[in-house]
Amino acid sequence: SKRKKIAIIGGDGIGPAVTREAKLLLEVYRDKAGLPIDLWELDLGADRFLRDGTTFPKEIQIAIQRECSAVLLGALGDPRVPGLEHARDILFGMRFGYDLYANIRPVKALSDKLVPLKGRGAKDVDLVVFRENTEGIYVGMGGQFKRGTPDEVAINEDVNTRKGVERIIRAAFEYARSHGRTRVTMADKSNAMRHAHELWLRVFHEVRAQYGDISSDHVYVDALCLYLIQDPSKFQVVVTNNLFGDIVTDLGAAFQGGLGMAASANVHASDPKRVALFEPVHGSAPPLAGKDIANPFAALLTVGMMLAHLGWPDEEKRIERWVTQAVDEGQCTVDVGGTLGTQAAAAWLRERVAAEL
Ligand code: NAD
């Protein structure tokens, strides 16, 4: 069978430390379980940018697209690069450049201990956010006018296309159908954004009519934030635009034990053979960098999502099961109630996974 190549970009801040642990876990899968994967580490991020000005070279972008099945990314963002141009070039160079229109972000609590909502446990937190990942207010259209004057005007346009909106809504319904979920919720601000979000509402009603087996509803995103905190168990699949998906999944991370527990996949959902990007939801957390205290579990759960995508779904379940046990036994970092450092927490899990392979 054909080998699968995985590009690895540690990035900035805590990115390299958690990605190192993710890579060690992948090496166990390669060397002990014999999974046919090849790892290709890339030197990209703030250090590289500050050294020689490189952000995301076109030839690297193309080589990844041609040769790789997946990319594993740590995080990008460094206070030494205030404009974050390297971060946008790399992150959006992949999300937009590879047309990875579905940013799939599970909001799943793996232990009762992690759920901060009164009277609720892990069974109440198991939803998946489908974040549109190639358009919306992220497209960069707009400009600054009369910059630096009292009359300055700064504009970012919210660009929504019929095709773009339809494919992400369809991806959410398809996911629900193939993963035993019975409800899809679409969140927008069509009450205020009359042009852009009325399109979402109209397309949602058209698409839902084709999925009679799935129940569905529409909520305004502000109300969604309220309902999520009141009772997250009401939601199974949430589909929304790029910006709202970004915000709602940091909110969701709070139900999972924080950003150190939240994983994500960026895929071209209608063609899973295309290269896909896997990354923790968290950023580079500069204050935690270099201290061996960042939680590596988001990165390890991201490895699980990647392995499931590449055809080994049981390994995602195995990694989740050991994360649950680690948290329940306190074999984890301080943010989730343990006493271990990044490396020790990851090693505990890795050794248990390895023993089962
Ligand atoms: P952040 O996700 O880095 O941190 C937010 C909070 O979560 C902080 O309190 C941090 O300590 C905590 N946290 C994050 N990851 C953690 C982990 N693994 N273990 C324990 N605690 C963790 O977000 P921010 O502070 O808003 O942004 C920092 C930088 O990261 C910025 O430059 C931002 O643009 C960038 N960023 C990048 C990505 C990405 O590369 N995909 C995602 C989000 C933010």
Ligand code: IPM
């Ligand atoms: C994320 C991040 C990025 C986003 C930033 C770093 C541009 O917050 O991946 O969630 O907004 O998409």
Ligand code: MN
């Ligand atoms: Mn974010």
